[in-house]
Amino acid sequence: MPSPTRSSGQTRSAGPRATHCPTPKIPTRNRKKLLRWWADVKATSSVRDWHALSQGGPQPAEGALVTRDLLRAIRDGVTNVEPQKIAISIDPSGGGRDVAGIVGGFLGDDNRVWITHDVSAAMSSAEWSRRACTLAHDTNAAVIYVEWNFGRDMCTLVISTAWKALQDEGKIPVKKLMPLIDPVHAKQGKLLRAEPIAQQMVEDRVRLRGMMTDLENEWATWQPTDSDSPGRIDASCVLVYGLIPEANQGAIVHAPLLNAPRPTNGASSAGLYERRISK
Template sequence: MRQAVHDWYSSTALKRLQPDRNAVVIILTRWHPDDLAGRRLAEEGRLEEGGRWKVVHLPAIADPKFGIDPLGRQPGDPLPHPKIRTRDRAALLAWWHDMKRTSIVRDWHALGQGDPQPSEGALVSAELLRQLRDRGEGAEPQKIAVAVDPSGGGRDTAGVVGGFLGDDNRVWITHDWSGVMSSAEWSTAACRLAHETNAAIIYVETNYGGDMCELAINTSWETLQRDGEIPLKKLKPMVQTVRAKQGKLLRAEPIAQQMIQDRVRLRGVFPDLEHEWSHWMPTDPMSPGRIDASVYLVYGLLPEAGGAAVVHAPLAQRPNPAGPGAAISYTRSFGSGGR
């Protein structure tokens, strides 16, 4: 169907332009990277890159990954709506967040953000992630943790993910507070999440911040206590630093395998987290923070998950009907805990 559209554009639409005055304007929902707009940009380029097309991209929530916002919005700012006062930022955010909450992951990123991505070759499928959502088992937390992948290394988004190891021997992901944040902001978010969930430990990756990452968390905890958000008598969770030595594929594949084996569940719907897991490709240079944070969370709570790794991307399939603890076959060791 896509090829038919490309053929029509080349053989029919372009052949009917007037020679003395003409313009082509394409307005569409971006359902696929190789749709009409995607193919035009791939073949003919953007104006700012010396190409042919001026692109006006207006995502529902401004995101720096799309470049300079046409409306001058800052990261995280909402798109105006004709039925909501432009200055009422809270109402606008509530509207778009409700749209996000009531949309499947694919629809939100295509319709809301104009950011379609192929899912072929991803570590896990969107269907698998849907099946991993809470089915009412009611597992009781045995150990609660927060994991952080700080912004850095050319990426503005910090991953902040919370969850627990349940009495069913599964890791349950319960919160995703990730976003575009400075070091002061992500460390504060991590401390607030740890306080809200009564987490016993905070895992933080230190590849780009070193000891400053742990210092940022300690400082934020003390600040929140001084401001009265956290009781003074409440003990700060242990902070355990993680230094990732393997590439993202070797870190993420064992966790994808645990998802397939039904050792990891989602307590709720997490559109951004699910989108990263179901669309990230092993060849992508970008390092999504939500994937890394959730990987560190599972490694910390379920350390045997990182004891070995598969050497191929796991197939997208239903959770293992044999349930948690079923035999898993691995082919390549890379160290305890994947660290």
């Protein structure tokens, strides 16, 4: 975490212009207040800005697996589509230290996967299981997909326990059946599991039901060389693998080269990928 010793308003040189980098006037001994301040900075920053400005680890967007242009192109909150199968997907966290990915969506009658919810956060197993069950109840999900490479039977136990606890608390009707828990065996290695899903985005098999800032930021900044394992990317991969299993055999796709042609004459950003977003 950056040192909070600089006074507010201190600037750093950034070429011909100085970029303001405010820091809190909080005594270093007040750890709780400092943690709250930096947590607020992180919550109000994009993933890329947080790493570049506050962690000293810039992430050039050019090397990301998908571009922001593509993510904007597949963002669609207006097309009328009928859900055929509603699902929740979970990428469990390691004891609350990492972000537990929890993503909701459905397979539409247009044969696309629509991602509708992202409630991911750094949570313990007790917390992410309750949040996933609540989302499953709210969306009437028929199935909960769980990334089976981590946790295995533990995931089934904590989800079942959380569902029962929420019923006992009156937050889920007692007579409502718990969704099926279905394990998804994703490919080992972030790159191998994420590239086929990027391919589905390029082929317009996956759309976002509106703007999802955190999810889009992870996809637009994570690079194959990164050592971290973003939970939102994993959860969205698990969702697509569960709803369209053939994606697990998908082809490899790479981000456009730096000299890739740019849209001209008002062409859609999807033109970068030589296809149009169809209705």
